[in-house]
Amino acid sequence: MLRYVIRRIIYLIPLFFGILIIVFVASRIAGNPVQLMTVQNPHITAEARQRLTEYYGLDKPLYHQFFIYLAELFQGDLGNSYALRGGIAVTTLIGDYAWLTFELQLAALFLSLLIAIPVGIISAKKQYSKLDVTVTTTSLLGTCIPVFYMGIIAIIIFAYFLGWFPAGGAHSILPERYPFGSYVLDELWHMALPTAVLTFATLAPVVLLVRSSMLEVLRQDYILAARASGLSERSVIYKHALRNALIPVVTYVGLYFGAMLAGAPVTETVFNWPGVGRLFVEATTKLDFPVIMGITVFITIMTLIANLITDIAYGYIDPRIRFE
Amino acid sequence: MLMAPKEILKIENLTTHFYTWAGVVKAVDGVSLEVKEGETLGLVGESGSGKSVTALSILRIVPRPGRIIDGKIIYKGENLLEKTESEMEKIRGKEIAYIFQDPATSLNPVFSVADQLIEVIRRHQNVTKEEALEKAIELFRLVEIADPEIKIWSYPHQLSGGMKQRMAIARALSCQPSLLLADEPTTNLDVTIQAQILELMKNLKKKLGMSMILITHDMGVVAGVADRISVMYAGRICESAGTKTIFYNPLHPYTRALLEAVPNIAMKREKLKIIPGAIPNLVSPPSGCRFHPRCDFAGPACVSAVPPLVEIEPEHYVACVRAKEFSGKLPSRS
Ligand SMILES: Nc1ncnc2c1ncn2[C@@H]1O[C@H](COP(=O)(O)OP(=O)(O)OP(=O)(O)O)[C@@H](O)[C@H]1O
Ligand SMILES: [Mg+2]
Numbered sequence: 270m271l272r273y274v275i276r277r278i279i280y281l282i283p284l285f286f287g288i289l290i291i292v293f294v295a296s297r298i299a300g301n302p303v304q305l306m307t308v309q310n311p312h313i314t315a316e317a318r319q320r321l322t323e324y325y326g327l328d329k330p331l332y333h334q335f336f337i338y339l340a341e342l343f344q345g346d347l348g349n350s351y352a353l354r355g356g357i358a359v360t361t362l363i364g365d366y367a368w369l370t371f372e373l374q375l376a377a378l379f380l381s382l383l384i385a386i387p388v389g390i391i392s393a394k395k396q397y398s399k400l401d402v403t404v405t406t407t408s409l410l411g412t413c414i415p416v417f418y419m420g421i422i423a424i425i426i427f428a429y430f431l432g433w434f435p436a437g438g439a440h441s442i443l444p445e446r447y448p449f450g451s452y453v454l455d456e457l458w459h460m461a462l463p464t465a466v467l468t469f470a471t472l473a474p475v476v477l478l479v480r481s482s483m484l485e486v487l488r489q490d491y492i493l494a495a496r497a498s499g500l501s502e503r504s505v506i507y508k509h510a511l512r513n514a515l516i517p518v519v520t521y522v523g524l525y526f527g528a529m530l531a532g533a534p535v536t537e538t539v540f541n542w543p544g545v546g547r548l549f550v551e552a553t554t555k556l557d558f559p560v561i562m563g564i565t566v567f568i569t570i571m572t573l574i575a576n577l578i579t580d581i582a583y584g585y586i587d588p589r590i591r592f593e
Numbered sequence: 594m595l596m597a598p599k600e601i602l603k604i605e606n607l608t609t610h611f612y613t614w615a616g617v618v619k620a621v622d623g624v625s626l627e628v629k630e631g632e633t634l635g636l637v638g639e640s641g642s643g644k645s646v647t648a649l650s651i652l653r654i655v656p657r658p659g660r661i662i663d664g665k666i667i668y669k670g671e672n673l674l675e676k677t678e679s680e681m682e683k684i685r686g687k688e689i690a691y692i693f694q695d696p697a698t699s700l701n702p703v704f705s706v707a708d709q710l711i712e713v714i715r716r717h718q719n720v721t722k723e724e725a726l727e728k729a730i731e732l733f734r735l736v737e738i739a740d741p742e743i744k745i746w747s748y749p750h751q752l753s754g755g756m757k758q759r760m761a762i763a764r765a766l767s768c769q770p771s772l773l774l775a776d777e778p779t780t781n782l783d784v785t786i787q788a789q790i791l792e793l794m795k796n797l798k799k800k801l802g803m804s805m806i807l808i809t810h811d812m813g814v815v816a817g818v819a820d821r822i823s824v825m826y827a828g829r830i831c832e833s834a835g836t837k838t839i840f841y842n843p844l845h846p847y848t849r850a851l852l853e854a855v856p857n858i859a860m861k862r863e864k865l866k867i868i869p870g871a872i873p874n875l876v877s878p879p880s881g882c883r884f885h886p887r888c889d890f891a892g893p894a895c896v897s898a899v900p901p902l903v904e905i906e907p908e909h910y911v912a913c914v915r916a917k918e919f920s921g922k923l924p925s926r927s
Contacts, residue, residue, distance in 0.1 A: 494699045589702060
């Protein structure tokens with residue numbers, strides 16, 4: 270198992286550098302940040318521009334810039350932002366934003382699995398019943414509606430008309446408006462709407478996956494054999510069938526986990542949620558190279574960790590992988 | 594005078610249909626058979642004749658969209674079709690056990706064999722985990738697995754086909770069932786392993802005093818193991834008799850065709866006869882005798898009415914209107 274994990278890590282190293290190179294080059298092709306910074310200043314001189322370019326090290330050849338970046342990366346230094354919060358260190362910036370992203374995504378993932386697994390199982394158990402048809406139809410609709418659309422509708426209904434939840438942000442501006450004066454409750458209150466929307470968006474495909482995977486497993490001989498041995502329906506479904514049916518679900522969640530940080534920008538932008546995704550959108554519009562690169566490094570490492578967790582979960586569920 | 598052994602299982606007019614989109618598949622359509630205490634009944638028939646569905650019906654575990662719609666399954670004097678689901682759970686595995694056709698798929702891939710055995714043992718017997726493990730290892734000795742203490746912790750994918758089937762047999766025997774349903778237990782194994790497993794099952798049956806239904810499409814397999822044979826065709830029994838009678842005095846043309854399809858050393862280089870045609874579509878099966886489209890002796894009576902299973906001579910049941918004509922002589926096929 271350990272050897273398997275190490276092999277996976279070694280395999281991911283070239284991938285990691287590949288991604289860095291691509292994003293590094295692509296962002297630099299996108300434009301000149303010095304130009305962008307100074308465009309609203311009519312008094313700027315060419316000399317001042319040149320000094321700024323030199324200051325950021327953008328005058329050096331691209332490969333040279335990249336090696337400098339790598340050297341700093343290995344010292345744990347992701348550089349300083351060009352445009353945000355007066356040139357704050359990127360590590361600090363990501364640290365501030367990452368927690369809110371995690372909070373939102375993990376809550377949505379946890380809730381959607383909590384709902385999707387039992388719903389998928391019951392739907393499979395009662396294939397073609399009214400309940401099953403309702404669940405399948407709703408899930409299909411859920412997979413078709415884009416997250417941003419769902420988000421806007423939710424804001425219009427629950428924030429604008431009903432006024433139950435705030436329309437965006439992670440906190441009330443004035444501490445007096447915290448529910449019961451609690452900072453934590455205030456955050457949860459702000460989180461409710463984006464979490465609900467993200468949960469629904471995540472939920473739908475997982476329900477369909479659990480259902481189809483369960484149907485497939487229930488057809489297997491070993492399920493019939495478990496029944497033939499007199500095991501209770503509960504053990505047959507929730508022990509013998511579920512353990513097998515979860516294998517593709519683990520794959521899916523693993524992939525989702527990787528994509529979830531990259532996929533967050535839409536939800537975070539709609540709900541004005543100060544997470545990494547929204548930060549990334551902001552950094553891109555400002556050509557804030559260090560922040561773009563920093564978030565790329567962050568997402569890549571997170572994806573790598575997600576992959577590892579998936580592999581370990583796999584090994585736990587499926588002995589055929591554990592003993593490779 | 595010796596008392597005739599009484600039957601442990603008696604099936605009357607069992608009817609199990611599958612309600613599919615394409616129509617109602619009449620997989621088992623009025624099957625009657627019996628198993629006497631301590632005997633082995635061979636249930637023989639081509640692929641698709643409804644042998645497995647019959648066996649699954651006995652345990653009432655026919656998968657959807659199948660349903661038992663008629664008949665009686667009398668086990669030790671009680672009709673299993675009148676039992677509740679929780680009463681059935683106590684019968685499955687404990688009274689009547691099942692061995693599946695394909696050992697590769699009948700063990701759950703994600704649990705160790707020990708886990709799977711312990712669960713079944715503890716389901717039916719009031720023992721601790723440790724005691725159950727002891728029993729499981731004992732069972733492994735019984736099915737002649739070397740190093741049972743180590744092998745028991747294997748996962749199915751680590752085992753060979755023959756080994757898996759031994760473990761599946763161990764699971765089936767774990768609660769000393771009175772009746773064993775062995776559904777082609779050797780079909781998916783190598784020939785040499787087949788012989789070993791058959792020998793093992795024969796010995797175990799004797800040792801444990803069980804009754805057994807051995808399902809197969811291979812006449813050669815039942816010849817050495819079964820006391821009596823029921824031949825099944827397209828969801829019905831066409832002939833039931835003692836093994837000797839079936840081999841030396843078969844009366845149903847289908848039974849004879851099956852026997853002619855068995856490779857035989859005495860036949861030397863003579864060509865194997867095969868049964869022309871295929872098993873019929875069970876959504877709209879042929880009228881009357883379901884074998885008539887493939888039968889060399891079919892007449893108008895065979896097309897119009899379903900031939901009942903009648904006792905032509907003591908302990909010899911045949912469902913063929915012309916059976917009496919065939920008695921004693923074997924008209925050869927053209
Ligand atoms: N789940 C199902 N849905 C629809 N039809 C089914 C189902 N299971 C079995 N059948 C039908 O029932 C009939 C009998 O099948 P069964 O498995 O009992 O045959 P068998 O005699 O055991 O054959 P084999 O030697 O291949 O195992 C077949 O025609 C099959 O198509
Ligand atoms: Mg079968």
